[in-house]
Amino acid sequence: MANEQQAPAETKKTTEPQPSKRRFGWLNEAIVPLLAILTAVLIGAVIVFVSIPGNKLPTFDLNIYGSRSDWFFSTIPERLRVTLSAFTGLFSGAFGDWTKPSTIPVAISNTLVESTPYILAGLAVAVTFKAGLFNVGAEGQLLMGALGSVAVAAFMPQWFGVASLPAIIHLPAALLAGVIAGGLWGIIPGYLRAKTGAHEVITTIMLNYIALQVMDYLINGVMKDKSATLQRTPFIHENAALPRIISKATDPSLTGGQAYPRLFTTTSSTWDLRIHMGIVLAFLMVGFIWWLMNRTPKGFEIKTVGENPEAARYAGMSITGTVVGAMGLSGALAGLAGTSQVIGLEYNLKAVFSSGLGFDSLAIALLAKSNPIAIVPAALFWGALRTGAGAMQVNTGISINLIQIIQALVIMFIAADQIVRWIYRIKQAEGGKITFNRSWGK
Amino acid sequence: MKFTRARGVGLLGIFIAIVLLFAVNNSLGNKITETSKIQSIWDFTSTIRIPDSAKLKEDPKAPPVAAIELPTMITISLICGALILVGGTLIAKNPERGWVAPYMSSVIGFGFFSILLWAVANNSVDLSDTLSRVVRLGTPIAIGALAGIVCERSGVVNIGIEGMMLTAACFGYAAAAISARMIYGESLPANVVKGVVWLPLIIGILGAILTGGMMAALHAWLSIRFKVDQVISGTVINIMAVGITGFTRTNFLLKFESPLRAGLPQMPLGPLADIPLLGPILFDHKPITYLMILMVIGLNFFLFRTVWGLRTRAIGEHPKAADTVGINVNRMRYRNVIIGGMIAGVAGAWFSLEGSFGFDDGMTNGQGFISLAAMIFGKWNPIGAFGGSLLFSSADALQLKVQAYNFDLPSQFMQMLPYVVTLIVLAGVIGRAKPPAASGKVYEK
CATH class of the missing domain: 1.10.3470 (ABC transporter involved in vitamin B12 uptake, BtuC)
Structure with a gap:
């Protein structure tokens, strides 16, 4: 599964200028991430194999098996079967059950929907990696972006005292509000880092917790939907929503009287998909960041400051400006991720909104080696893993947390690529080590 | 006038003190009603009790060793006035070193104390319990x-x-x-x-x-x-x-x-x-x-x-x-x-x-x-x-302590207090703190 995911987009990588002109240069670069994923998934399989819950196996009976280890070994075929079904469940959850073609569009659409915030948040983290910063705050920036956009999308007509605004004003305003809110939340740690030397890892984590409390306060306070029993904001106005690409007509009575837009309307439930224009936005952003990083002086500045701050200072670049700018851009991208979730998918903001997206996006950026194009396959892989995990849990009773273990292992193997190279006997490539501005002070 | 760390911290301290003063003034003002005995915000008192821990075990209602009755508004005004004064000195004098961390700690410490007094206006708080927490x-x-x-x-x-x-x-x-x-x-x-x-x-x-x-x-x-x-x-x-x-x-x-x-x-x-x-x-x-x-x-x-x-x-x-x-x-x-x-x-x-x-x-x-x-x-x-x-x-302890009282500040703000304090302290102190020189660097022979 990992191979299928990674391969097509890696071919795109060749469009980037490569230091070596060898024909399969990209393969050399992709082989370690692929093997890292493979190894992590294999270890995950071992964990599943060992820890299958007892109700999926023959019960342990002292009279039949004698000891616990005898029982363990006698269950091996059954364990293998369950382990296999865990991974087929993972696959069919992510890409549909291929024996039943009607499930395929929904599953793939779910994977893409799941991947959308990952692409944007992964890009956000990748930008800061390029600048030598380690932004763990995507989570908080995403929350602030979601809050900003929902404030505009749900309440802006009230501010002007009208019933509704035309989509051409309302939708861009909602997007902009999310981007600005996220960007400001990113500028805070950037400014602190540049001016006071406070390490961004700690400040961004603190800001994540603060953002969570701010959201809790607003959702229970001024932004609460008074008519709802759940803690959530009112539904956003239909003119502020990102359209779905193809789905059935929704029932307005379920969504607070709002009829949300879609590009194509269908009546068949096979094509009733959740996929929305957010994915298009995400792809546009991938292109934009690639262009910014590789074709503009600003991108060059960011990369120089990241690789060698001393040289950048010597060349007359503003370190402060670049660090603040990179963090702001990163926050804006994360904010956009939150925005697309709110105005494209959920249509309101609930108390339980994002779970662990900040750390996931770190993993994605590391997996893609901060290459904006490679973010896409990495995020798709992650989205597939997340979508499939639910089906896996149903199949085997193995907790979804397994995915987090696999995720940590992937990062570990990517960061310590010597381990992978040592396991598979691959020669060391030159350069390409990830490092950050490491000490606590300035 | 150059913007330095000392001046930034001074400014922040003054800002916090003024906000605190206004918030307390406002909140206590709202507590005065026609029927209540208290007619002016200056009449509120906060009592700090030091219980007699030896006798407490036998008799939960044992009288405290001491019960300090502080006039809420006057105490808080004095604290905030002092903080503003020192903050102003910091901005004017722009000292090179040795002032930032103590000033920031006292802004935080006295700020917490003021919030505690504010929360227990017309009530009493057990000091030894708070500090042991x-x-x-x-x-x-x-x-x-x-x-x-x-x-x-x-x-x-x-x-x-x-x-x-x-x-x-x-x-x-x-x-x-x-x-x-x-x-x-x-x-x-x-x-x-x-x-x-x-x-x-x-x-x-x-x-x-x-x-x-x-x-x-x-x-x-x-x-x-x-x-x-x-x-x-x-x-x-x-x-x-x-x-x-x-x-x-x-x-x-x-x-x-x-x-x-x-x-x-x-x-x-x-x-x-x-x-x-x-x-x-x-x-x-x-x-x-x-x-x-x-x-x-x-x-x-x-x-x-x-x-x-x-x-x-x-x-x-x-x-x-x-x-x-x-x-x-x-x-x-x-x-x-x-x-x-x-x-x-x-x-x-x-x-x-x-x-x-x-x-x-x-x-x-x-x-x-x-x-x-x-x-x-x-x-x-x-x-x-x-x-x-x-x-x-102490941010955490304060947050848990004031939950017991009918406190004006939303609980979410109290819960984010430890993180905000961490952020402020990190930003204010770190430039003066020197980490071990080789910290974070791989050693290669």
Whole structure:
């Protein structure tokens, strides 16, 4: 599964200028991430194999098996079967059950929907990696972006005292509000880092917790939907929503009287998909960041400051400006991720909104080696893993947390690529080590 | 006029003082109604009681040793006035060094005190209980900071303390629960039901220490053997901790029934605990809190008075020089990172065996990161880090304390207080704090 995911987009990588002109240069670069994923998934399989819950196996009976280890070994075929079904469940959850073609569009659409915030948040983290910063705050920036956009999308007509605004004003305003809110939340740690030397890892984590409390306060306070029993904001106005690409007509009575837009309307439930224009936005952003990083002086500045701050200072670049700018851009991208979730998918903001997206996006950026194009396959892989995990849990009773273990292992193997190279006997490539501005002070 | 750190901190202090003053004025003003006896905001009083801890055991209603009655508004105005005055001096004089940290600590400390007075206007608060809570909640932060000091003094940045604590909390609890089941079976025998079941709890603490050490060994292996960037390697630890503990909890701990019902007990130290004020603060705690105080003093001694400490500091400041005199830098770093992880394991045990009994997903709640901030605040010194921990834990204690009163500030703002304070302290202090020179740098011969 990992191979299928990674391969097509890696071919795109060749469009980037490569230091070596060898024909399969990209393969050399992709082989370690692929093997890292493979190894992590294999270890995950071992964990599943060992820890299958007892109700999926023959019960342990002292009279039949004698000891616990005898029982363990006698269950091996059954364990293998369950382990296999865990991974087929993972696959069919992510890409549909291929024996039943009607499930395929929904599953793939779910994977893409799941991947959308990952692409944007992964890009956000990748930008800061390029600048030598380690932004763990995507989570908080995403929350602030979601809050900003929902404030505009749900309440802006009230501010002007009208019933509704035309989509051409309302939708861009909602997007902009999310981007600005996220960007400001990113500028805070950037400014602190540049001016006071406070390490961004700690400040961004603190800001994540603060953002969570701010959201809790607003959702229970001024932004609460008074008519709802759940803690959530009112539904956003239909003119502020990102359209779905193809789905059935929704029932307005379920969504607070709002009829949300879609590009194509269908009546068949096979094509009733959740996929929305957010994915298009995400792809546009991938292109934009690639262009910014590789074709503009600003991108060059960011990369120089990241690789060698001393040289950048010597060349007359503003370190402060670049660090603040990179963090702001990163926050804006994360904010956009939150925005697309709110105005494209959920249509309101609930108390339980994002779970662990900040750390996931770190993993994605590391997996893609901060290459904006490679973010896409990495995020798709992650989205597939997340979508499939639910089906896996149903199949085997193995907790979804397994995915987090696999995720940590992937990062570990990517960061310590010597381990992978040592396991598979691959020669060391030159350069390409990830490092950050490491000490606590300035 | 140049904008410097001292001026920034002065400005922030003045801002906080003015906001506080207005907020208190406003909130107390709202409390005055036609029917109430109080007609002016200046008539509010906050009472601070110091209970008689010796007599309290026999008679819960024993009169307090002292009950200080402070006029709320006047006291807060005086505090804020003084803070504004010093802040103004800071802006005008722009001192080079030595002023920023004390001023910031006093802004935070006195600010908390004012909030406490504000919350208990026309009411009373038990001072010794509040302060003992500060020490209690400061325990995991202080221990985590010690773990960070051991690692960073030897040149390895340890962002993974949070993860080490979390895993240790999970497996420490698991060790205690499972060993209790193995020793006592389904339920505790009648003669130990009322007493404290020490053996499984000690096994739990040891299990937590071992787990912390193992996670730290992974961190050391990645960052020393494979020269992975230490921030990434710490992040790996943090993410893996969330995965492993969540997986263990849902797959095993939730289904496992243990006879153990309570964690580590309160252990008042005999007559010492009966001293008014001082007794409850220092001598009436649970075991790990005492252990924390011993560890702070112990690490201070070991770090600055022993060969091990000298070598540790040497490899953190100038590994090359240390190598030339025959210290094996990498072996020393391995050892220290693992020791640091074991210390973090003790903090983990605090969460699941002392602070509360049981394990919850993400129960460390960012305390590991706060302890790193405490370490930086204390300039990589055990005693200083202890002070920093108390500063941060007082935010937590205050937050829990004011929940009992009818307080105007929304609870969410009180809950974000520890994180805001951490942010302010980090931004204000760090430029003055110098980390060990080789901290974060891979050593290559």
